[in-house]
Amino acid sequence: MSFDLAVLAMDDAADATTVRAKFARCTAGVHAEGDLDARIVGFHERLRHRFPDHPGRPVDSPWASTPLAAGIDHVVVQLRHSVAGDEAVAVMKDLAAEFGLVLWDPQTQEAWFPPAG
Secondary structure, three states, X not given: OEEEEEEEOOOOOOOHHHHHHHHHHHHOXXXXXXXXXXXXXXXXXXXXXXXXXXXXXXXXXXXXXXXXXXXXXXXXXXXXXXXXXXXXXXXXXXXXXXXXXXXXEOOOOEEEOOOOO
């Protein structure tokens, strides 16, 4: 069993409604065009360094599906319900806070915004 989690590059005016709409566009295949968002690039690189998503990944990988789905302004992951999955969520929250990104849980329809800072 698995669950999805999205990390989105949003501006400071974002709220749950705009986050939900952006997630819906990303998962419908309607992707923004333009330059890569440096925050997403940094997040994605650090996350993949900590939890590889390439062939030969460890048996206790948190990923239910690989490679991770990434666009210029988002990363969407499928996580396993496991200790490794829980650890990956904690790391994702820390990295999202560090890079000023929003987490979206499509199962609960809840957004997590980084602390103001």
